[in-house]
Amino acid sequence: MSENGTGAVTFALTGRVDSLNAPELESQLMERLAGRAGAPVVLDASELQYISSAGLRVLLRVKKTNPDMTVTGVNSDVYEVLDMTGFTELMTVEKAYRTVSVEGCEEIGRGANGTIYRIDRDNVVKVYNNPDALEDIRHEREVARLALVLGIPTAISYDVVKVGDSYGSVFELLNASSFSKILAEQPDRMDWCVKEYVEMLRKIHGTLVPKGKLPDVRITALGWAEFMRDWLPEKAGEKLVALIRAVPHDDHMIHGDYHTKNLELQNDEVLLIDMDTLAVGHPIFELASIYNSFVGFSEYDHETIKRFQGFDRETGLTFWKKALAAYLGTTNEMKLREVEDKARVVGYARMIRRSIRRGGLDTEDGRAEIDLWKGELLELLDRVDDLTFDPDELELEALVENLPWVQEFIDSHLESTDCPPKAQMQISLAAEEIFVNIASYAYAPEKGRARVRVEVAGDPVTVTITFLDRGVPYDPLQREDPDVTLSADQRDIGGLGILLTKKTMDDVAYEYKDGQNILTLKKKI
Amino acid sequence: METPVKFDLHMHTTVSDGTDAPERMPERAREAGLRLFAVTDHDAVKGCRILRDALTEADPAFLTGVEFSCKDEQGKYHILGYGYDPETEPIQRVVRTGHGFRMKKVRARLDFLKTEFGFTFPEEEIAALFMLDNPGKPHIGNMMVKYGYAPSKEKAITEYINKVRFRSEYVRPEEAIRGILGSGGIPVLAHPAFGSGDELIVGQEMDARLKRLTAMGLQGVEAFYSGFTPKIIRQMLDFAEQYGLYVTAGSDYHGTNKLIPLGDTGLDDAMPWPDGLHRFLEEVRTRTMYGGKIG
Numbered sequence: 001m002s003e004n005g006t007g008a009v010t011f012a013l014t015g016r017v018d019s020l021n022a023p024e025l026e027s028q029l030m031e032r033l034a035g036r037a038g039a040p041v042v043l044d045a046s047e048l049q050y051i052s053s054a055g056l057r058v059l060l061r062v063k064k065t066n067p068d069m070t071v072t073g074v075n076s077d078v079y080e081v082l083d084m085t086g087f088t089e090l091m092t093v094e095k096a097y098r099t100v101s102v103e104g105c106e107e108i109g110r111g112a113n114g115t116i117y118r119i120d121r122d123n124v125v126k127v128y129n130n131p132d133a134l135e136d137i138r139h140e141r142e143v144a145r146l147a148l149v150l151g152i153p154t155a156i157s158y159d160v161v162k163v164g165d166s167y168g169s170v171f172e173l174l175n176a177s178s179f180s181k182i183l184a185e186q187p188d189r190m191d192w193c194v195k196e197y198v199e200m201l202r203k204i205h206g207t208l209v210p211k212g213k214l215p216d217v218r219i220t221a222l223g224w225a226e227f228m229r230d231w232l233p234e235k236a237g238e239k240l241v242a243l244i245r246a247v248p249h250d251d252h253m254i255h256g257d258y259h260t261k262n263l264e265l266q267n268d269e270v271l272l273i274d275m276d277t278l279a280v281g282h283p284i285f286e287l288a289s290i291y292n293s294f295v296g297f298s299e300y301d302h303e304t305i306k307r308f309q310g311f312d313r314e315t316g317l318t319f320w321k322k323a324l325a326a327y328l329g330t331t332n333e334m335k336l337r338e339v340e341d342k343a344r345v346v347g348y349a350r351m352i353r354r355s356i357r358r359g360g361l362d363t364e365d366g367r368a369e370i371d372l373w374k375g376e377l378l379e380l381l382d383r384v385d386d387l388t389f390d391p392d393e394l395e396l397e398a399l400v401e402n403l404p405w406v407q408e409f410i411d412s413h414l415e416s417t418d419c420p421p422k423a424q425m426q427i428s429l430a431a432e433e434i435f436v437n438i439a440s441y442a443y444a445p446e447k448g449r450a451r452v453r454v455e456v457a458g459d460p461v462t463v464t465i466t467f468l469d470r471g472v473p474y475d476p477l478q479r480e481d482p483d484v485t486l487s488a489d490q491r492d493i494g495g496l497g498i499l500l501t502k503k504t505m506d507d508v509a510y511e512y513k514d515g516q517n518i519l520t521l522k523k524k525i
Numbered sequence: 526m527e528t529p530v531k532f533d534l535h536m537h538t539t540v541s542d543g544t545d546a547p548e549r550m551p552e553r554a555r556e557a558g559l560r561l562f563a564v565t566d567h568d569a570v571k572g573c574r575i576l577r578d579a580l581t582e583a584d585p586a587f588l589t590g591v592e593f594s595c596k597d598e599q600g601k602y603h604i605l606g607y608g609y610d611p612e613t614e615p616i617q618r619v620v621r622t623g624h625g626f627r628m629k630k631v632r633a634r635l636d637f638l639k640t641e642f643g644f645t646f647p648e649e650e651i652a653a654l655f656m657l658d659n660p661g662k663p664h665i666g667n668m669m670v671k672y673g674y675a676p677s678k679e680k681a682i683t684e685y686i687n688k689v690r691f692r693s694e695y696v697r698p699e700e701a702i703r704g705i706l707g708s709g710g711i712p713v714l715a716h717p718a719f720g721s722g723d724e725l726i727v728g729q730e731m732d733a734r735l736k737r738l739t740a741m742g743l744q745g746v747e748a749f750y751s752g753f754t755p756k757i758i759r760q761m762l763d764f765a766e767q768y769g770l771y772v773t774a775g776s777d778y779h780g781t782n783k784l785i786p787l788g789d790t791g792l793d794d795a796m797p798w799p800d801g802l803h804r805f806l807e808e809v810r811t812r813t814m815y816g817g818k819i820g
Contacts, residue, residue: 019723020683026784053719057752061784084727085718086756 008040009033009066014047017055026058033066041066046073046096056085063091070094097162100125100170108178109261110308111274113140116261118173125161125168126274133167134160140169140276143214147275150207150253154272155264175267179260183319184310194319196270197263198326201286207253209280217254217281218247221346227353231374236381240349247282247387254279254286259293260319261309284387287324287339288346294320296347299376300369328389330412334396334405339389341380346387348377383449390453398450398469400439406431406452410465413454417461419525426504427463430521433497434467434476442471442517462506465521474517475510477502530806532561533788534590534607535715535747535775540575541566541592541659544780547575551584551816557788561806563590563607565715565775568623568696569658570611577611577815584816588809591705592715593619596695599737601721604698605713605747605773606705608812615707619696624658626694631660637689638665644674644685662686699741706742709812711805713745713773714738717764718757727760735768745771745805749792751785752777758791765801771808772801 009032017025033041041062051059063069070092074082079095082088102117102125109116113136114128128136137160144156157169179193225244229237255262256277264271279285294316298305302313309316325331328339352373360366386395394409396402407428414424431452438450453466476498502508507522537543538550545553547564550572554562562585564572573589580587591606609616631654638644646668654660654668666681675681705712717734720726726734735743748761749772765772774790777783792802 023783024679030784052723053725053752054723056754060752060754081725085725086754086759089756090754 008042008068009036010042010044012044012047013051016050016052017048017058018050018052019054022052022054022058025055026061029058029062033062037065038068039066040068041070043069043071044073045071045075045078048073048075048078051078051081053085056081056087059087059091095160097160097167100161100163100168102127102163102168108181109264109273111262111276112257113276114168114274116273119170122172122174123170124173124273125163125170126157127163127168128166131166136276137167137169143278144275146209146213147207147253147272147278150209152204152207152253152272153269154275171273173264173266173271173273176264176271179263179265180309180311182265183260183315187315190315190319190322193260194322194326196265197260198323200263200270200272201255201258201323201327204253204255204258205283205286208251209253211251214253215279216249217256217279217285218244218249220279221247221281221285221350224346224349224353227356228349231352231356232378232381236378239381240345240377243345243381243384243387247284250282251280252283254281254283256286256289257293258286258290259309282388284339284342284389285346287327287343288350290323291320291340291343291347292351294323296344296351296373300372301365328391330391330409332394332405332409332412334402335394335409338395341384342387342389344376345380345384348373348380352377385449392455393451393453395449395451398435398439398442398448398471400436402439403432403435406435409452410454413456414463417456417463417525419463423523423525427465427521427523429497430501430505430523431465433501434519434521437476437497438467438469438471438517441474442469460524463521463523463525467519468516470516473512475512476519477508477510530560531558531788531794532774532806533557533559533776533778533790534561534563534588534773535565535592535605535750535790536562536778536787537566537592537780537782538564538572540564540569540572542661542663542779542782544782547572548579550576551580551587553787554585557786559585559788561586561588563588563775565590565592565605567592567594567659568620568627570609570616570620571658574611580816582817586814586818587816588812588814589710591616591620591710593623593696593701593704594721595698595701596693596721597697597699600726600734601695601724602698602734602738603715603721604701604705604743605715605775606701606708606710607713607773608809608814609705609708609710611708613708615704616710617708619701619704622700623696626696627659627661628655630691630693631655631665633691634662634665634686634689637691638669638674638685641688642674642685644669644672646672698738702738702742711744711771711808711812712742713747713771714743715747715775716750716752716777717746717748717761719750719752727757731760731764735764735770739768739770743770745773745801747775748772748799748801749774749790750777751775751789751791753791762799762801765799770801771805772799773805774802 072094073096074093075096082093100119105117105119107115108118114126116124116126118124130136141157144154147154155171155173157171159170161168161170182189183193221244225241228240256279257274262274264273298313305313305316324336352370355370360370410431442448448471451468455464505521505523509520511518538545538547540547550564566572570591576587588608589611593604595602595604650668654664662682663678665686666678669675669681670678702712718727746761746765748758748765774792776785776787776789778785778787
């Protein structure tokens with residue numbers, strides 16, 4: 001028996017405690033605790049094999065004089081007895097962890113904080129990277145429960161074990177296979193995987209989380225951006241911080257590490273298995289991490305993805321493109337590129353910081369990889385002005401050759417309405433006129449970006465299309481209407497388009513606001 | 526509702542393995558603030574007969590008691606009996622049977638010590654041993670220390686006496702229950718969750734046990750006991766309600782042989798009394814009571 005710094009009396013229980021030796025144990029304890037009533041008592045049960053009710057009686061006795069009592073290192077048999085008799089309600093009982101080896105076990109998943117191995121047919125263990133992981137395990141269990149309550153299918157660990165110098169949590173995972181494994185072994189199931197993957201992602205992003213239950217990913221991302229300031233030109237660093245700061249707060253759930261190794265198919269049921277990165281925030285942060293998993297991490301070394309996911313870079317790229325298109329509900333390449341670019345801003349910032357913190361600058365390959373990502377990030381920061389995205393808005397480079405994407409974008413919005421073909425053609429022509437104008441004159445001779453917003457609402461149904469650009473202030477409506485009595489070769493061609501637009505639309509308006517040209521077309525259909 | 530009465534219905538005297546003589550118990554009970562007590566020696570009613578004659582109006586109320594060690598094919602049980610008339614034949618027959626088995630056991634142990642280790646004792650020591658109401662391992666152990674065969678009673682028991690293995694004979698639970706009922710007493714299962722003392726019987730196993738014992742005539746359970754946690758007490762109270770049983774409370778005080786204070790029954794003043802306990806105390810008021818009044 002000894003006393004530690006806090007004045008707690010510690011006492012080791014060994015072997016069996018039953019009616020034969022319980023009286024002796026009791027008198028030893030009582031003798032030791034004489035005059036120390038109320039002092040904390042720690043009973044080390046790591047060498048205790050069995051305790052009978054006579055032994056339990058001794059614990060109860062001690063508890064009466066010294067209520068602050070802890071029993072540590074309790075094996076599972078003894079724990080069961082303590083639990084059954086209600087001792088776990090009366091005092092702090094800390095379980096001993098059984099030891100599990102993952103040597104030779106199949107790695108089935110890998111997350112930000114740990115690796116998941118299959119230990120037998122029905123069970124997997126998640127081994128945490130952090131050797132002092134008990135707090136992480138408690139956190140993950142808590143958020144997994146929260147997710148389950150909120151309707152996200154996930155496995156919840158039922159035991160904590162010791163694995164080498166670290167800890168692991170054990171989950172039941174019967175007859176399950178990760179989506180990465182399916183993609184690697186059955187390439188023909190790609191589209192099915194994309195569909196299930198996106199369905200689950202939408203479910204996560206559609207889940208409203210009660211305030212304060214999960215961390216805000218934007219705060220975390222601001223940390224990455226602040227870190228990056230030291231590694232980027234001043235203006236670029238400032239812009240990165242400002243971009244992230246401008247993302248609105250969002251109380252919907254995001255997973256935070258949503259890749260195909262963390263998604264399991266168990267008897268036709270799709271399950272999430274790695275929940276410790278759960279947070280709330282805008283979906284752009286999720287898309288950033290998804291981009292990194294499937295594309296970003298293997299941009300320098302194309303073999304990286306093979307080592308991590310088990311499938312090749314081509315599969316990763318295809319999966320990313322298909323998943324993004326399915327998630328956004330569009331095949332419009334300009335729309336996909338717009339959102340991908342925003343995701344990459346956050347994604348690169350995260351990857352560069354991660355690599356630098358892990359000694360990436362110490363090796364030649366590491367430096368080359370960081371340079372590659374940094375180049376991409378700087379290029380993106382030059383043109384991306386906003387990280388949010390909106391299904392009703394298309395942001396793209398104002399180039400004449402991008403016109404088909406603008407028209408496709410508008411058409412896809414009109415598809416869901418009963419727009420008469422004539423009106424649709426008039427809208428298309430008007431949009432062409434305005435977009436070509438912007439592409440030709442707004443930034444000339446430089447290049448710039450434009451945004452096209454489409455809204456269909458009201459009664460009678462009205463289509464409103466708004467064009468925004470940051471080029472030179474210019475109101476196309478101010479120019480005089482062309483003289484249509486003149487012969488063709490004497491007329492100003494552009495002017496004719498504007499006239500046509502004014503005639504076919506119900507309303508055409510222009511304003512210059514916050515450094516932007518804003519032109520609005522309205523058409524009742 | 527009247528103020529809860531402090532009471533303890535489970536304690537041992539020198540008639541079995543306690544360290545206080547029966548005559549000392551009223552004083553002990555008074556010191557512990559008890560208004561009602563019952564002496565429950567193992568397989569013996571002698572202490573109650575002594576007390577019945579010694580008690581006065583100034584003493585706490587006294588209820589006759591006994592604790593029979595029983596066994597059948599399903600396990601071991603300690604069955605308490607309360608409020609019986611110690612002068613009647615049914616309970617005395619159970620005591621005689623139990624005493625006979627106990628004497629056979631002492632005889633077997635002494636034979637074993639002699640043949641196995643060559644330990645012998647003077648005739649008069651052995652005679653004195655058989656004169657005891659309740660001789661057992663501690664008495665043999667003490668004798669071995671006295672004659673230099675073992676350094677302590679504990680060592681004598683663990684290293685020599687416990688080496689002997691023989692089939693012990695026990696009173697059957699239905700015999701004990703019938704005897705208690707036959708002498709006007711109330712049969713109650715002692716420390717139910719601890720089985721015969723050092724087991725752990727809860728849940729379905731407890732349920733099966735109560736089903737059998739109530740069919741034999743068991744009427745109560747010792748739901749409050751010094752070694753029980755609140756969880757066990759809750760479970761026992763649920764069983765009592767389910768089976769419509771009386772509820773009792775006892776410490777299992779053994780004097781200085783065990784570190785259990787008299788009156789420590791697990792029933793604290795703040796706790797509301799279950800219906801089964803109210804009914805039990807009402808019932809025993811009509812039985813043979815000695816000493817002063819309960820409340």
